[in-house]
Amino acid sequence: MKTxxxxxxxxxxxxxxxGALAVLGWxxxxxxxxxxxxxxxxxxxxxxxxxxxxxxDPKLGDQLNLAASDAKALDDWQxxxxxxxxxxxxxxxxxxxxxxxxxxxxxxxxxxxxRKARRDDDFKSFAKAFKPVLELTREVAAAxxxxxxxxxxxxxxxxxxxxxxxxxxxxxxxxLAGFLPDFIDRALVKQARRPDPLPLLGPFPTExxxxxxxxxxxxxxxxxxxxxxxVSAHPFxxxxxxxxxITTRYAEDDFTKALMGIxxxxxxxxxxxxxxxxxxxxxxxxxxxxxxHESQSLLIEMQVCRGAEFLTYxxxxxxxxxxxxxxxxxxxxxxxxxxxxxxxxxxxxxxEVTYPAHVMLRxxxxxxxxxxxxxxxxxxxxxxxxxxxxxxxxxxxxxxxCMQDIHWPSGAIGYFxxxxxxxxxxxxxxAAAKAQDAAILPGIAKGNFKPLLKWLRANVHGKGxxxxxxxxxxxxxxxxxxxxxFKAHLKARYLN
Amino acid sequence: MKTxxxxxxxxxxxxxxxGALAVLGWxxxxxxxxxxxxxxxxxxxxxxxxxxxxxxDPKLGDQLNLAASDAKALDDWQxxxxxxxxxxxxxxxxxxxxxxxxxxxxxxxxxxxxRKARRDDDFKSFAKAFKPVLELTREVAAAxxxxxxxxxxxxxxxxxxxxxxxxxxxxxxxxLAGFLPDFIDRALVKQARRPDPLPLLGPFPTExxxxxxxxxxxxxxxxxxxxxxxVSAHPFxxxxxxxxxITTRYAEDDFTKALMGIxxxxxxxxxxxxxxxxxxxxxxxxxxxxxxHESQSLLIEMQVCRGAEFLTYxxxxxxxxxxxxxxxxxxxxxxxxxxxxxxxxxxxxxxEVTYPAHVMLRxxxxxxxxxxxxxxxxxxxxxxxxxxxxxxxxxxxxxxxCMQDIHWPSGAIGYFxxxxxxxxxxxxxxAAAKAQDAAILPGIAKGNFKPLLKWLRANVHGKGxxxxxxxxxxxxxxxxxxxxxFKAHLKARYLN
Numbered sequence: 004m005k006t007x008x009x010x011x012x013x014x015x016x017x018x019x020x021x022g023a024l025a026v027l028g029w030x031x032x033x034x035x036x037x038x039x040x041x042x043x044x045x046x047x048x049x050x051x052x053x054x055x056x057x058x059x060d061p062k063l064g065d066q067l068n069l070a071a072s073d074a075k076a077l078d079d080w081q082x083x084x085x086x087x088x089x090x091x092x093x094x095x096x097x098x099x100x101x102x103x104x105x106x107x108x109x110x111x112x113x114x115x116x117x118r119k120a121r122r123d124d125d126f127k128s129f130a131k132a133f134k135p136v137l138e139l140t141r142e143v144a145a146a147x148x149x150x151x152x153x154x155x156x157x158x159x160x161x162x163x164x165x166x167x168x169x170x171x172x173x174x175x176x177x178x179l180a181g182f183l184p185d186f187i188d189r190a191l192v193k194q195a196r197r198p199d200p201l202p203l204l205g206p207f208p209t210e211x212x213x214x215x216x217x218x219x220x221x222x223x224x225x226x227x228x229x230x231x232x233x234v235s236a237h238p239f240x241x242x243x244x245x246x247x248x249i250t251t252r253y254a255e256d257d258f259t260k261a262l263m264g265i266x267x268x269x270x271x272x273x274x275x276x277x278x279x280x281x282x283x284x285x286x287x288x289x290x291x292x293x294x295x296h297e298s299q300s301l302l303i304e305m306q307v308c309r310g311a312e313f314l315t316y317x318x319x320x321x322x323x324x325x326x327x328x329x330x331x332x333x334x335x336x337x338x339x340x341x342x343x344x345x346x347x348x349x350x351x352x353x354x355e356v357t358y359p360a361h362v363m364l365r366x367x368x369x370x371x372x373x374x375x376x377x378x379x380x381x382x383x384x385x386x387x388x389x390x391x392x393x394x395x396x397x398x399x400x401x402x403x404x405c406m407q408d409i410h411w412p413s414g415a416i417g418y419f420x421x422x423x424x425x426x427x428x429x430x431x432x433x434a435a436a437k438a439q440d441a442a443i444l445p446g447i448a449k450g451n452f453k454p455l456l457k458w459l460r461a462n463v464h465g466k467g468x469x470x471x472x473x474x475x476x477x478x479x480x481x482x483x484x485x486x487x488x489f490k491a492h493l494k495a496r497y498l499n
Numbered sequence: 500m501k502t503x504x505x506x507x508x509x510x511x512x513x514x515x516x517x518g519a520l521a522v523l524g525w526x527x528x529x530x531x532x533x534x535x536x537x538x539x540x541x542x543x544x545x546x547x548x549x550x551x552x553x554x555x556d557p558k559l560g561d562q563l564n565l566a567a568s569d570a571k572a573l574d575d576w577q578x579x580x581x582x583x584x585x586x587x588x589x590x591x592x593x594x595x596x597x598x599x600x601x602x603x604x605x606x607x608x609x610x611x612x613x614r615k616a617r618r619d620d621d622f623k624s625f626a627k628a629f630k631p632v633l634e635l636t637r638e639v640a641a642a643x644x645x646x647x648x649x650x651x652x653x654x655x656x657x658x659x660x661x662x663x664x665x666x667x668x669x670x671x672x673x674x675l676a677g678f679l680p681d682f683i684d685r686a687l688v689k690q691a692r693r694p695d696p697l698p699l700l701g702p703f704p705t706e707x708x709x710x711x712x713x714x715x716x717x718x719x720x721x722x723x724x725x726x727x728x729x730v731s732a733h734p735f736x737x738x739x740x741x742x743x744x745i746t747t748r749y750a751e752d753d754f755t756k757a758l759m760g761i762x763x764x765x766x767x768x769x770x771x772x773x774x775x776x777x778x779x780x781x782x783x784x785x786x787x788x789x790x791x792h793e794s795q796s797l798l799i800e801m802q803v804c805r806g807a808e809f810l811t812y813x814x815x816x817x818x819x820x821x822x823x824x825x826x827x828x829x830x831x832x833x834x835x836x837x838x839x840x841x842x843x844x845x846x847x848x849x850x851e852v853t854y855p856a857h858v859m860l861r862x863x864x865x866x867x868x869x870x871x872x873x874x875x876x877x878x879x880x881x882x883x884x885x886x887x888x889x890x891x892x893x894x895x896x897x898x899x900x901c902m903q904d905i906h907w908p909s910g911a912i913g914y915f916x917x918x919x920x921x922x923x924x925x926x927x928x929x930a931a932a933k934a935q936d937a938a939i940l941p942g943i944a945k946g947n948f949k950p951l952l953k954w955l956r957a958n959v960h961g962k963g964x965x966x967x968x969x970x971x972x973x974x975x976x977x978x979x980x981x982x983x984x985f986k987a988h989l990k991a992r993y994l995n
Contacts, residue, residue, distance in 0.1 A: 015541070016545050018541075019541045019542045019544070019545035019546075020542075020545060020546075022538055022539075022541070022542045023519055023523060023542040023545075023546060026522070026523060026526055026539075026542070027519060027522060027523075030522055030526060034530070034727065035742060036723060036724050036725055036726060036727060036742060037724050038722065038724040038725035038726075038741055038742065039725065039738075039739070039741050039742030041741055041779075042518055042739045042740075042741040042742055042779070042780075043518075043522075043742070045511070045514075045515045045518070045780065046515045046516075046518045046519040046522070048515070049512050049515035049516060049519075050515075050516075050519060053549070226534065227532060228532050228533050228534040229532055229534035229535065230532060230534075231530065231532060242535075243535070243538045244538075245534055245535050245537060245538040246531060246532060246534065246535030246538055246539070283538070284538075284541065
């Protein structure tokens with residue numbers, strides 16, 4: 004127990020450095036003038052190296068072993084905390100520092116090249132900068148594969164989704180792949196037979212959009228004594244659980260995207276804000292992984308806020324705030340706007356029906372690249388084929404094709420599947436919540452989100468990293484993760 | 500040379516942690532929601548302990564000695580850098596960690612009590628919380644006195660003003676004390692014989708005040724690709740030289756204070772922004788000390804921006820921005836507003852004529868308390884006597900008397916004299932600048948601050964910590980710090 008307590012102290016220090024890095028990262032995206040970049044890079048590099056040194060300290064490894072040999076003295080949370088400490092230690096020590104540094108540098112260089120290459124639609128330049136990133140990512144995968152006894156792809160996936168395995172993803176995605184193409188066609192036909200939604204005509208002042216966003220954040224349960232809303236080029240949720248900072252970007256001619264963006268990030272934020280207070284600053288007090296994190300943003304955005312009940316509550320408020328009138332501002336039209344299906348090029352703009360196709364394509368291609376089954380030079384052709392097969396979309400150029408995302412240039416292979424696993428988890432969790440508390444849905448229609456938040460706190464947020472994702476889903480929904488709830492949700496929203 | 504280079508590397512790491520702490524501190528005062536305080540305290544404490552561990556590492560001491568034995572191989576800047584490294588090491592290692600921690604805790608506790616006690620005018624509660632702070636500060640002074648071979652007060656002063664000594668301050672203050680009482684009387688008589696300045700009637704929208712402030716910052720030479728202006732309860736200049744962040748607070752019924760506050764902080768910021776680029780992240784690249792720092796804010800505020808030339812340039816712009824008209828918005832009236840003399844209770848609101856009296860009182864009393872010549876219980880009486888003698892002001896209560904400042908509760912003894920030494924330095928530097936470049940004054944009247952900034956960059960900012968304050972003043976002005984320029988400035992502004 005003494006060793007375990009010493010470990011808690013050491014991980015509290017690591018958590019403080021993580022927190023400092025989170026604030027520095029938020030500041031960099033929201034507040035920092037461009038000339039601050041050099042100094043900020045020094046600060047972030049120094050703290051990152053420090054954190055790595057602390058977490059790979061051989062003494063820490065000895066303490067972890069000693070504490071594990073005495074794990075009977077620990078309660079469930081402490082034991083889970085020790086398990087999470089071991090997990091962090093394993094991931095950090097699996098790589099030698101030279102490899103970590105080489106990969107970080109290659110990814111930073113590739114990101115720079117990628118920004119320009121994407122703008123110029125210059126795949127060749129991108130490919131050249133991406134080559135060392137892919138090679139070093141393979142080295143990382145090989146090292147972690149050897150250390151964890153996992154396949155190379157799973158070894159990478161495990162970093163984003165602890166316990167995530169491609170064998171189960173393959174099954175889930177195969178199921179979805181059998182369902183979606185036909186479903187997309189049916190949804191498109193159904194949609195084509197209805198009149199198109201009327202456009203909402205602006206301008207919509209940024210300040211009003213912000214006020215509306217803040218109002219909805221508040222009613223959803225965002226605690227402004229523990230967080231903020233700001234602006235950044237790419238919306239994100241950052242900060243620490245005591246001080247969660249979300250961002251959006253506004254366009255004066257269309258409020259609908261910024262608003263839904265705020266609600267999406269609010270879902271992430273509610274997860275962080277609801278993490279177990281008693282375990283702040285400890286590994287077990289952190290979010291479980293990216294699947295559950297995405298599930299929380301998508302539960303709020305896709306399950307709740309694009310749904311009929313939320314729009315019943317929200318439409319009159321939006322109409323009033325933006326001084327709208329006429330048929331375009333009716334509930335039905337708002338639902339039409341927020342449930343459009345459109346097979347298209349860009350993942351981040353995709354609707355929830357076509358989104359899985361974007362993910363499944365990337366999942367297949369990144370595995371192929373990792374396994375050396377797909378040379379980088381052949382990526383554009385493979386991408387364009389895939390988009391044609393999966394969504395019937397012609398890809399006009401690589402900037403709107405295989406160069407659109409930051410993930411690969413930054414060395415993040417194994418991340419993409421968490422988006423769709425998150426969407427499926429969101430559907431399954433929301434279905435269970437509604438079944439377990441009949442007050443949730445009528446509450447949403449009246450702007451009362453307390454029953455929903457209470458359920459999420461008890462079943463997801465408050466669990467931190469106590470359970471695996473799979474255990475948590477079983478406890479909360481009675482079932483392992485499946486496709487049924489997601490399919491049922493899509494049918495209900497797009498075919499009825 | 501190899502050892503010296505290794506030291507540079509280590510101090511670059513220390514500088515990165517300092518920078519991270521500066522950003523975290525800025526965020527805490529400007530952006531952080533109140534609920535973020537606990538997590539932020541953990542982050543700051545962890546990084547502060549880390550910095551202390553790094554800077555007191557015995558290996559670092561060995562390296563410093565080794566590098567000093569080979570100092571002939573170094574150039575002037577490197578030698579000065581080594582000297583500043585040694586200085587930081589000496590200050591850090593003079594205290595044992597237990598004393599550092601005890602003093603930090605006592606000061607934090609006392610600050611909390613002080614906030615409430617000041618509000619409630621409760622000197623007894625304050626005195627009780629201040630007692631341990633004073634005792635621990637005495638211990639600090641004794642330890643540093645022994646380590647540096649300095650008197651106890653000088654040992655504390657040296658932390659804020661490297662090389663500052665009370666023997667020379669005593670002489671300068673004695674000179675001023677002989678001059679000021681009579682001068683204040685004459686200035687008051689002169690002022691009483693003129694009509695009072697007409698009031699400027701608002702409201703003055705915060706957004707307009709901010710825009711005006713940004714405009715003046717820009718023309719003064721503030722580079723917004725390396726800094727920001729924000730709002731905080733207590734204005735300050737923070738961040739790092741590549742990314743300087745100043746703050747102000749606005750009142751809609753009076754723009755004159757917020758504006759002058761912005762200009763004051765801009766003076767601090769220009770110093771930081773102008774520190775030598777080649778020595779970023781090294782001790783010799785930092786600001787010399789608090790005397791020169793205060794000199795730069797006061798040079799911009801008191802010497803330049805409250806002067807006739809600046810107001811010739813600024814008045815029409817202010818009139819236009821705030822849509823002012825009539826006699827109240829004349830240059831002469833603006834000068835009257837910005838050069839009022841009023842012996843009063845509060846230091847931070849004091850004009851430049853009466854300000855030194857506030858400082859001299861505190862300088863005398865803090866020495867007496869440190870030397871155990873003044874029991875804390877007798878502080879209010881001594882304070883009130885002093886205010887009566889020095890400024891003829893009756894102190895109605897302790898909240899507007901000896902409890903007004905945060906310095907003593909936070910354990911900062913030895914800081915106060917730097918304000919008045921800074922004011923004197925500002926006058927001496929500005930007189931020299933004007934004498935050396937005849938374009939400076941006419942430039943200011945036309946809104947061209949380039950000649951002034953060029954002189955300050957070359958003679959002050961760009962020197963970093965290469966020279967001692969005394970050396971820098973001699974090189975820039977041909978004389979050691981004296982009272983002559985300050986007196987001449989006061990006479991010119993308040994008796995003509």
